[in-house]
Amino acid sequence: xxxLAIDGGTPVRTKAFPEWPxxxxxxxxxxxxxxxxxQWGGANRNKLPEAEKLFAELHDAKHAVTVVNGTVAITVALxxxxxxxxxxxxxxxxxxxxxxxxxxxxxxxxxFADVEENTLLIDPDKVEALITPRxxxxxPVHIGGAVANMTKLKAIADKHGLRILEDAAQAVxxxxxxxxxxxxxDLGTFSFQSSKNINSGEGGMILTNNEELADKAWSLIxxxxxxxxxWYQHEVVGWNLRMxxxxxxxxxxxxxxxxxxxxxxxxxxxxxxxxxxxxxxxRTLDADPQITRHAYHLYIFKMHQELAEKLSKxxxxxKLNAEGIPVHEGYVxxxxxxxxxxxxxxxxxxxxxxxxxxxxxxxxxxxxxxxxNVLLGNEQDMEDIAKAIxxxxxxx
Numbered sequence: 001x002x003x004l005a006i007d008g009g010t011p012v013r014t015k016a017f018p019e020w021p022x023x024x025x026x027x028x029x030x031x032x033x034x035x036x037x038x039q040w041g042g043a044n045r046n047k048l049p050e051a052e053k054l055f056a057e058l059h060d061a062k063h064a065v066t067v068v069n070g071t072v073a074i075t076v077a078l079x080x081x082x083x084x085x086x087x088x089x090x091x092x093x094x095x096x097x098x099x100x101x102x103x104x105x106x107x108x109x110x111x112f113a114d115v116e117e118n119t120l121l122i123d124p125d126k127v128e129a130l131i132t133p134r135x136x137x138x139x140p141v142h143i144g145g146a147v148a149n150m151t152k153l154k155a156i157a158d159k160h161g162l163r164i165l166e167d168a169a170q171a172v173x174x175x176x177x178x179x180x181x182x183x184x185x186d187l188g189t190f191s192f193q194s195s196k197n198i199n200s201g202e203g204g205m206i207l208t209n210n211e212e213l214a215d216k217a218w219s220l221i222x223x224x225x226x227x228x229x230x231w232y233q234h235e236v237v238g239w240n241l242r243m244x245x246x247x248x249x250x251x252x253x254x255x256x257x258x259x260x261x262x263x264x265x266x267x268x269x270x271x272x273x274x275x276x277x278x279x280x281x282x283r284t285l286d287a288d289p290q291i292t293r294h295a296y297h298l299y300i301f302k303m304h305q306e307l308a309e310k311l312s313k314x315x316x317x318x319k320l321n322a323e324g325i326p327v328h329e330g331y332v333x334x335x336x337x338x339x340x341x342x343x344x345x346x347x348x349x350x351x352x353x354x355x356x357x358x359x360x361x362x363x364x365x366x367x368x369x370x371x372x373n374v375l376l377g378n379e380q381d382m383e384d385i386a387k388a389i390x391x392x393x394x395x396x
Contacts, residue, residue: 042242070191
């Protein structure tokens with residue numbers, strides 16, 4: 001019997017996966033241009049318009065607004081869409097903390113709709129059941145780079161007069177029925193935090209095809225100014241939430257590599273899907289045929305319930321890590337996050353508990369992921385991942 005590395009056996013691999021971030025003298029040149037210009041801040045608008053134009057074109061969007069980070073992008077987009085303190089916003093629980101924290105930042109209330117079993121994306125049927133007179137928006141999260149079922153969600157939003165804000169922080173470049181994410185709902189938000197497929201250290205973007213919404217978002221991040229107004233003409237209450245010229249320079253450089261990196265991730269994800277489907281106890285997520293391009297910020301897979309009953313997710317990840325595979329346990333379900341629950345209670349006076357058993361089970365027992373840089377490896381790297389997973393499963 002083959003011994004696991006965690007028990008003193010030989011690991012499947014000791015070689016590192018591709019490092020992140022990837023950069024070269026292009027980013028260096030662009031950064032030096034900003035440095036020597038002496039115009040570094042977000043009000044100078046030299047590199048920033050180029051970054052916005054490139055990003056908008058990538059997603060077929062009419063308007064793009066750079067912002068300090070992805071969390072604030074959600075907050076600003078919600079406010080631009082007319083969501084106010086006390087309004088309810090429906091969000092999934094299988095997502096990063098920011099999706100729920102962003103509305104709470106100005107007093108809007110996140111309400112959690114469970115995810116689909118086979119995709120871990122927000123379940124449209126669960127969304128509709130949660131709509132109340134206080135509901136003003138839906139935030140589908142394109143988790144891992146897979147696009148939520150926007151066809152059903154848009155029909156629900158239209159029926160009930162709700163706004164849709166796409167949280168596309170993990171889905172730069174993804175497409176749904178041919179349309180770029182961020183343009184399918186009313187607004188879309190993106191993150192350029194260090195782990196993201198497009199990385200400028202920090203930073204975010206808001207996309208929309210609605211000029212009025214774009215103008216409102218722009219005002220909110222520019223101290224309440226209006227686009228064609230005077231410098232000291234502040235028409236609404238806003239803040240300085242601008243991205244810097246340095247971040248825009250890095251963003252431009254990173255976007256130049258995006259297409260080839262997407263092709264590589266897609267190819268390797270297909271390989272992993274084929275390999276993992278042959279391993280008893282492991283299941284891959286379903287791909288909605290309406291998704292015409294997957295961004296693969298994460299490669300998510302699950303343990304079958306029978307395997308999860310024999311081996312905890314933490315133990316599974318620890319054993320895979322010892323084999324040289326940097327698998328991650330993933331999220332804690334946000335509907336069970338104490339800080340989020342306490343914030344909702346302070347705002348509403350109600351100890352709200354949204355039941356989301358699919359997300360809870362995925363977080364606690366079943367779902368785990370590989371980061372996007374792992375998918376920038378070669379075919380042998382993917383074979384090592386599958387070999388290590390098979391080795392751990394067969395040891396149970």
